[in-house]
Amino acid sequence: xxxxxxxxxxxxxxxxxxxxxxxxxxxxxxxxxxxxxxxxxxxxxxxxxxxxxxxxxxxxxxxxxxxxxxxxxxxxxxxxxxxxxxxxxxxxxxxxxxxxxxxxxxxxxxxxxxxxxxxxxxxxxxxxxxxxxxxxxxxxxxxxxxxxxxxxxxxxxxxxxxxxxxx
Amino acid sequence: xxxxxxxxxxxxxxxxxxxxxxxxxxxxxxxxxxxxxxxxxxxxxxxxxxxxxxxxxxxxxxxxxxxxxxxxxxxxxxxxxxxxxxxxxxxxxxxxxxxxxxxxxxxxxxxxxxxxxxxxxxxxxxxxxxxxxxxxxxxxxxxxxxxxxxxxxxxxxxxxxxxxxxxxxxxxxxxxxxxxxxxxxxxxxxxxxxxxxxxxxxxxxxxxxxxxxxxxxxxxxxxxxxxxxxxxxxxxxxxxxxxxxxxxxxxxxxxxxxxxxxxxxxxxxxxxxxxxxxxxxxxxxxxxxxxxxxxxxxxxxxxxxxxxxxxxxxxxxxxxxxxxxxxxxxxxxxxxxxxxxxxxxxxxxxxxxxxxxxxxxxxxxxxxxxxxxxxxxxxxxxxxxxxxxxxxxxxxxxxxxxxxxxxxxxxxxxxxxxxxxxxxxxxxxxxxxxxxx
Numbered sequence: 001x002x003x004x005x006x007x008x009x010x011x012x013x014x015x016x017x018x019x020x021x022x023x024x025x026x027x028x029x030x031x032x033x034x035x036x037x038x039x040x041x042x043x044x045x046x047x048x049x050x051x052x053x054x055x056x057x058x059x060x061x062x063x064x065x066x067x068x069x070x071x072x073x074x075x076x077x078x079x080x081x082x083x084x085x086x087x088x089x090x091x092x093x094x095x096x097x098x099x100x101x102x103x104x105x106x107x108x109x110x111x112x113x114x115x116x117x118x119x120x121x122x123x124x125x126x127x128x129x130x131x132x133x134x135x136x137x138x139x140x141x142x143x144x145x146x147x148x149x150x151x152x153x154x155x156x157x158x159x160x161x162x163x164x165x166x167x
Numbered sequence: 168x169x170x171x172x173x174x175x176x177x178x179x180x181x182x183x184x185x186x187x188x189x190x191x192x193x194x195x196x197x198x199x200x201x202x203x204x205x206x207x208x209x210x211x212x213x214x215x216x217x218x219x220x221x222x223x224x225x226x227x228x229x230x231x232x233x234x235x236x237x238x239x240x241x242x243x244x245x246x247x248x249x250x251x252x253x254x255x256x257x258x259x260x261x262x263x264x265x266x267x268x269x270x271x272x273x274x275x276x277x278x279x280x281x282x283x284x285x286x287x288x289x290x291x292x293x294x295x296x297x298x299x300x301x302x303x304x305x306x307x308x309x310x311x312x313x314x315x316x317x318x319x320x321x322x323x324x325x326x327x328x329x330x331x332x333x334x335x336x337x338x339x340x341x342x343x344x345x346x347x348x349x350x351x352x353x354x355x356x357x358x359x360x361x362x363x364x365x366x367x368x369x370x371x372x373x374x375x376x377x378x379x380x381x382x383x384x385x386x387x388x389x390x391x392x393x394x395x396x397x398x399x400x401x402x403x404x405x406x407x408x409x410x411x412x413x414x415x416x417x418x419x420x421x422x423x424x425x426x427x428x429x430x431x432x433x434x435x436x437x438x439x440x441x442x443x444x445x446x447x448x449x450x451x452x453x454x455x456x457x458x459x460x461x462x463x464x465x466x467x468x469x470x471x472x473x474x475x476x477x478x479x480x481x482x483x484x485x486x487x488x489x490x491x492x493x494x495x496x497x498x499x500x501x502x503x504x505x506x507x508x509x510x511x512x513x514x515x516x517x518x519x520x521x522x523x524x525x526x527x528x529x530x531x532x533x534x535x536x537x538x539x540x541x542x543x544x545x546x547x548x549x550x551x552x553x554x555x556x557x558x559x560x561x562x563x564x565x566x567x568x569x570x571x572x573x574x575x576x577x578x579x580x581x582x583x584x585x586x587x588x589x590x591x592x593x594x595x596x597x598x599x600x601x602x603x604x
Contacts, residue, residue: 006222008230015285037285039278040243040251043227058229063281066288075241078230090292127296 006056007165008078009158012071012104013085014096015064018118021148022085023061026158031149038063041075048162055166057158065096073107080165081112083157088117088145089125094132112164113142114157120145121152188250188269194221196261198232210267211248227254228265234258243274327393330472333409343470345462349414350407351421351500352459352479353392354486355383355428355452360400363446375439376400379448382435383428390424391417395473401486405474408461418456418503425452425494426533429545433554436547447547453486455479455497477520484518485527492545494530501528508533509540533558 011019020038024030027044042061047054060079065071076082084101086094097115104111115136117128136143142160146153171179183189188209193202200221207213215224222228227244237258245251251274252267323331333339357363357379364372380402384394387404391412395403404424406417428450436447457478463470481497489495501510510528518525532542535558544555560568 006226006229016289035282035286037278037282038245039274039281040245041241042245043247045226045247056226058226064285066285072242074239077235080230090296092292 003053004056005053005166006058007080007162008058008060009161009165010076010079010082011059011061011085012076012082012097012100013064014087014090014093015066017064017085017087017090017093017097018148019064019083019085020061022083022116022118022146022154023059025148025151025154027059029151046158048159050163050166053166055162057162065100071100071103073103076104076108079108079111081161083161084113084115085118086115086128088119088128089122091127094128112161114161115141115143116146116153116157117143118146118148121147121149183268188267190267192221192225192265192267194228194232194263194265196233198222200224201262205267206269209269210246210250210252225265231256232263234263243270243277245274326472327395328388329393329409339409341463341470343463343465343467345460345464346408347458348408348411348461349457350405350459350461350474350478351414351418351454351456351503352474352482353402353404353406353421353425353452353454354482355402355425355450356486357400358449358451358491360448363448367444371444375444375448379432379435382431386424386427386431390420390427392421392424396471403479405459405461408474414456415503418454418500419507421454421500422494422496422504422508422530425454425530426543428452429492429494429543430554430556430559433545433547433552437552440552445549447552449491449547451486451489451491452494453482453484453489453496454494454500455482455485456500456503457481457497477518481518481521481525484516488513488516488527489529492547496528496530498526498528506534506538509542 011023013019015037016035020036020042021031023042023044024032027046038061040063044059044061046057046059048057049055060075062071062075082104084097086097094117101113101115104113117133120126133143133145142157144153144157146157148154169176184205188206190205190207190210190212191203192200192212192215195201198221200215200217200219202217203212203215207215212225222232227246231239231241234256237256239256241254243251244254249271250269251271253270255266255268257264319331319335326334330339334341364375367375379400380397383402387394390406391410392404392406393408393410395405397403404421406421407414411417412420429452432448432450440447455478457476459474459476459478461472461474463472464475465471485495485497495513496504496508496510501508508530509532510530513527513529515524515526532540535541541556541558543557544553546553555568
């Protein structure tokens with residue numbers, strides 16, 4: 001029988017970047033066009049089967065960061081890793097994501113994370129240049145465009161986090 | 168609670184427990200669930216198994232145990248069942264207590280407010296983004312507009328201003344299309360241009376010709392003529408398209424233009440002579456009025472806005488039979504302008520493509536308001552620049568001119584007795600020199 005481990009993963013990012021939609025796509029394989037803001041935390045579980053073990057990812061989908069709603073750092077406590085999400089059609093959300101990363105690292109030290117540039121299906125409105133992505137990757141970060149609508153990049157990101165946090 | 172009256176404390180206990188659907192979990196130091204109670208079913212936690220790991224049964228506890236601080240709380244957690252709870256943790260000895268309060272209604276109310284606020288912010292972001300896009304597009308548009316203006320300004324120099332205006336205002340389509348219109352066509356040509364400019368450097372010839380065309384074009388424009396083309400030293404101008412004031416007015420405007428050109432040319436000849444050009448420009452002019460085809464001719468790739476037809480050829484032919492310094496009209500033009508010019512008929516000529524006998528009229532002078540002929544004298548040759556329009560002479564200058572002319576005749580008469588010094592300059596501006604002859 002393979003070992004089962006459980007890992008808390010936080011979804012972090014500005015408001016309306018698609019954190020909840022990414023979780024829904026990943027956990028329930030669905031996507032809804034309707035925007036429904038998250039209050040507090042929404043918790044979901046997804047089981048990932050790796051060759052040598054099974055990982056239960058406990059996904060903490062945290063309310064988006066904005067002017068009035070600042071991230072409660074205590075919600076990140078105990079996280080094994082996190083998914084930073086930015087909206088590729090709103091460049092300011094990339095700044096929010098990067099500042100969240102700094103705050104998390106300041107409080108909890110370096111944790112495994114992936115950075116998703118979400119809404120990659122909205123190509124005409126895409127506002128983050130390839131140069132910017134290349135610069136981010138120079139830090140050794142896992143940076144990928146993703147789309148909760150099409151599923152692009154979603155499975156890979158969580159799979160990668162499962163491997164890195166359960167290792 | 169001890170401070171409260173017993174009844175109130177009881178009421179509060181009841182309100183909290185029932186209304187907030189309180190439930191609890193009791194977890195020992197080994198993180199085993201050792202107790203659970205309250206409204207567990209409200210949170211989907213009815214099947215808790217005592218003596219088994221707590222985190223495996225309530226996965227929202229993952230990462231939080233053992234407690235890093237006590238008490239500790241996580242507000243508004245949405246559980247699998249859809250209910251939202253505030254989680255309150257505290258340590259009592261080895262036991263970690265977890266208390267759940269239902270905050271679903273509060274969560275829903277907050278969500279409604281937050282949703283509105285976010286949607287508003289998103290709209291503002293969208294608006295700002297659209298405004299930036301618009302500004303960017305405006306800048307691009309302005310840049311391409313500037314570019315177009317620069318290009319069209321350059322192109323404008325290759326077209327008659329009226330044609331340019333009517334194309335760029337959208338009045339005329341740039342398609343192969345012609346119209347039949349009654350035009351007055353003007354042809355002029357510099358007599359013996361090649362011989363006249365012999366001995367001049369090509370740059371000097373270019374300069375002279377450009378100055379001549381610039382001056383003549385300005386006069387044409389002033390009178391409403393459309394400069395059709397420059398052919399070598401020849402000039403083609405028509406009246407009646409794209410703007411017309413009516414056939415009679417167009418013809419009169421053409422004649423006014425032609426006489427003003429003669430006047431200006433006399434002045435230019437004096438200027439050029441004093442600048443060292445020996446031979447004056449002597450210009451022949453021909454004018455005809457008739458129906459022509461006017462519009463765009465050529466191919467789709469390269470077209471010319473011009474007039475063609477036998478009547479155009481006739482204007483050219485009349486120019487060719489004019490004496491240098493003179494204007495020859497067709498009868499058709501003369502009939503339209505006879506109240507402003509005096510002209511003498513020449514022997515009829517025949518012109519290919521025109522079935523009638525063409526009677527040319529050579530202009531001898533213009534008529535004043537009373538219909539009297541005012542002769543204009545114009546002679547330009549080696550050793551002579553002479554232009555006299557008696558109407559244009561100031562009354563005060565008449566005596567001085569008369570004296571100059573007398574002296575000039577005397578000088579010519581006494582030419583055999585060489586040795587006369589001084590040069591006559593019959594211009595009003597050099598009256599002081601007249602006496603020097």
